[in-house]
Amino acid sequence: MKNTSINEKKIYKNTELPISERVKDLMKRMTLEEKIAQTISIDTTTLLIDENEETELFESGQIQNEKLKDLLVNGIGAFQLPGKHMSPEKSAVYRNILQKHIIDHTRLQIPVLSQEECLMGQLSKDSTMFPRPIGLAGTFDTELVEEIYTAIGKETNSRGGHQAFTPVLDIGRDPRWGRYEETFGEDTYLVSRMAVSVVKGLQGGSQGVEKGHIISSPKHFAGYGQCAGGRNFAPTDIPLRMFRDEILPPFKAAVMEAGAKGIMPSHSEIDGIPCHANKWLLTNVLRDEWGFDGIVISDYNDASRLDLLHHVSKDVEEAAVCALSAGLDMDIPSGSAFNSLLSAAKKSEEVVKLINQAVSRILKVKFELGLFENVYADPDEAKTLVNSKAHKTLAKKAADKTIILLKNENDLLPIEQKNIKSIAVIGPNADPVEFSYYSTRPNIGTSILNGIVGKVGNQCKVLYEKGCHITKSVKVIETETNVVSKNPTLYTLDEEIEEMKKAVEAAKKSDVAIVCIGGSPSSSREAVTLQKHYGDSATLDIVGQQNKLLEMLLETGTPTIVVLINGKPLSCGFVYDNAPAILEGWYLGQETGNAVADVLFGDVNPGGKLPVTLARSAGHLPAYYSQKPSGFLKDYLFEIEGPYFCFGHGLSYTTFEYEGLALSKSVIKIGDSVEVSVNVSNTGDRVGDEVVQMYIRDNVASVTRPKMLLKGFKRITLSPGDTKKVKFEITPDKIEFTGIDYKPTIEAGTFNIMVGTSSKKFDTVVLTVIE
Missing domain, CATH: 3.20.20.300 (Glycoside hydrolase, family 3, N-terminal domain)
Known part of the structure; x- marks a missing residue:
């Protein structure tokens, strides 16, 4: 065998050398075309045009598509979402076939990133x-x-x-x-x-x-x-x-x-x-x-x-x-x-x-x-x-902790199952699970309907009616060169009234109605540019006949609980004002139904908090809590002041009390840190989670500052009667801001330190910072 000189050895393959040297060696070997190929990615999935080609690919273990082969002559930087429609093991095999082609058919055998x-x-x-x-x-x-x-x-x-x-x-x-x-x-x-x-x-x-x-x-x-x-x-x-x-x-x-x-x-x-x-x-x-x-x-x-x-x-x-x-x-x-x-x-x-x-x-x-x-x-x-038992358990835990109890008049929730003989499950988001876009849509999720049926078993009769739709189905037009998704349209009352009447009858026959409404990726989604593919909304209310459906159900007198399933924050005033109990679920993933059922029947105590402010309407925007004081100076004519629900809001099936808010020091020097603590007690009769929130306000500064800023939070679990001391460290970075000279600045002065259960409900102590 011919001896290989030092200069011909592939130094970049030597794992004992520093990466910087391996990079330099490989760069010296590359042609300009090979270098440019590394700055480019390609979508391999769309190049598998038909089932026969895919079958042959897996049988032979080799790429069949000639266009794809041509694209890989000089190697490539990355593949986009390869095999996303395939099973876990099959997609791994597909990626291996792609990588093997690079190893076998390119000069320098540079592996390819798979981007997801x-x-x-x-x-x-x-x-x-x-x-x-x-x-x-x-x-x-x-x-x-x-x-x-x-x-x-x-x-x-x-x-x-x-x-x-x-x-x-x-x-x-x-x-x-x-x-x-x-x-x-x-x-x-x-x-x-x-x-x-x-x-x-x-x-x-x-x-x-x-x-x-x-x-x-x-x-x-x-x-x-x-x-x-x-x-x-x-x-x-x-x-x-x-x-x-x-x-x-x-x-x-x-x-x-x-x-x-x-x-x-x-x-x-x-x-x-x-x-x-x-x-x-x-x-x-x-x-x-x-x-x-x-x-x-x-x-x-x-x-x-x-x-x-x-x-x-x-x-x-x-x-x-x-x-x-x-x-x-x-x-x-x-x-x-x-x-x-x-x-x-x-x-x-x-x-x-x-x-x-x-x-x-x-x-x-x-x-x-x-x-x-x-x-x-x-x-x-x-x-x-992929989707192992441990990950399914984690998905359920995540869904449990995500759900927010927005409203609960007369402690309608949780439902006492022993007192219920029939339940009406109604609404466009009751079944199936809505995952929204940028997610797989396999039949692996549990819907709210199925979650409730599984929860009550034979002990209670479940009546299901869709009641109405959110939007009409979105049509997809495929051409030889493009895929265009037509914009959704809404149903009229005349088109849906018969389904709505069926839902009303189901509610009349039931002891409680669970109404699952909200949004979908047809009512709020990513809008694609250079096409008239709309996704943004001028209204923040729920669309279609959902408000009318809820109105008709409330008129039956049946106790009604609304479960909101949606992506964007909603300003659904009729729901907030009239439904006696409301859960905000967002999109909960594959364990949607199991999590909602456990919260409805009290096996899980909701402890989520709003990461957004729920404005009264689009006309009230911006509504986020951390605006400048002058932003909140005046509201609008003929309108109720303030949002429907503030940032950090979320109720529980138990109650919490805060006592003893104190600073470890009331005066510190610039650059020092200080600790603030508060005692939080569970004063109710259920185990529950509370999110303790710390906000800071800079009372006087050289540039205008926000009314308040979240600078700490901790989610804690307390049993009935338990008390926990919650501590936050206020470090210099938490009072720093971009000063009048556009440089990071900390100024002497007083700061309100506010700790509580939301951006509207808190106790305050004053910290003084000196030179």
Whole structure:
């Protein structure tokens, strides 16, 4: 055998060498075409066009599609959602076939990232589906959230996934926006703490990506949730001080505290500069200030949209160079812009340098993941782990903790089952389970109807009627070049009155009516750009004939409990004003029915709190609690003041009392920390969870400050008669803000420290900070 010289040895395969040396060695071996291929991803799933081709692929263990083979000649940076419609073990096999093709048919055998959506579980068949992020935020339980995303990360990795476009760290303050349900709510501190939990869960801690875990890629960096008018893709108008203090902190925590290895920029723009072209954001802040050392991946086709949508580039090639210069490393899902980098590189040595920079970052991450040594997934592990018994149990625990008791007149809840002979289960969200978009829709979930039937068994008769629909079915038009989802329409009263009458009759025959109404992905969803695919709403009320259905049911006199299942925060005034008992469920995942049934019948005591303010109407926006004092100075003519329900609100089947709020010191110096404590007692007769919340107000500052800001929370469980001392540490960062000179500032003065059960119900002590 011919001896191999040192220079010919593949140093990049040597695991004993530092990753930096392995990257340099591999970069020296790569052609320009191979480098550009690493900056691009492709959607492999859509290239499996027919069942025969898929069957042959699995029988032979080799790629059959010639178009896909051509795309992989020089290797590729990433695959998009490969095998998402396949079973766990089959999708692992499919990913292995793709990776083996790269090993067998490319010169340098560079493994490929498998990039995934993991909003409430991996977007693949049979994955465990947990509650939506907006619901998980309402648990105020960071340990639970980390546990959930640990499970999601492991399931994803077991199928051969490597990177998640998760979490969504946009601050949700405009409920008209169809993507609100993807957020962790309206508060910067709450979203920041959830950010750390999600990233650590997906990556296995804060020290990089542990074995069996995946890259977390927080999005949409940054300000996407502040789109004008709540219209998806609209520009954002955010003052720099607000941007620094309220919008960036969750991303900063995800990067600096949790060590996120990915970032996805926002579709939107800030002060006229699209985020995908914003070097100040993607390089100066992200890398230079925060020390980010991962990869920046585009949101779908957003590099090309610098030309097509934002018009800051004259063509796609210029858009590609603009995004690359700003700090974008990879163009997904198809390289619609970066495919033109070869042409651009031939014209400019500077473009070549930028390509080298991006590719070095991508290769570094692949080495850190250990892909060169462990490229294949284990189908047996995927089969065993995905939606395992332990993960199902965790999904139930999460759903239990997500549910919020908004209202409970005359202690209608919980239902005393022994006193009930018949139950009417009514409404469009009673059956089946609604998972919403960015989730799998396999038949693995328990609906509210089935959960109640399973709970009462033969002891009680259950009468079910749909009553009405939320919207008419959405039609999907497929052409040879595109898939267009038509916009939903609503039913008229005449079209639904007969179904509604059947629901009324069921209620009349029952001792209690459970009315399951709210929203669906047809009434609030992601709006797709460059198509008239709408998803945002001008109204915050429930749509269709749902209010009329509830009105008719209330007129029967049957005790009525409303269960809201929805994504965006609702301003359904008729429901809030007239229903005697209301549970807010959001989208609860696969254990929806079991969790709702346990709460209805008192086996679980609800302890969730609102991570949002429920405004009276769209006309009352913005309604978030942490506005400046002048924002709340006056309300509107002919309107009731204040929201329906405040941030942090949530009732229980037991009662809690707060006593003895005190500071460890009443006066501290700038830079010092102090402890605040309070005694919380369960004064009722049931075990219950309470979310203790700490808010701070800076009473006098050199720039105007919010009326109050959440700066601490703890969810505790207390048995009847028990008391727990809850402590919070007030560290310097909790009173810091962007000062008049736009630098981080802590000023001497007095601060109200408010601790209580919501943003409206608290006790106060005063802290003095001196020079």
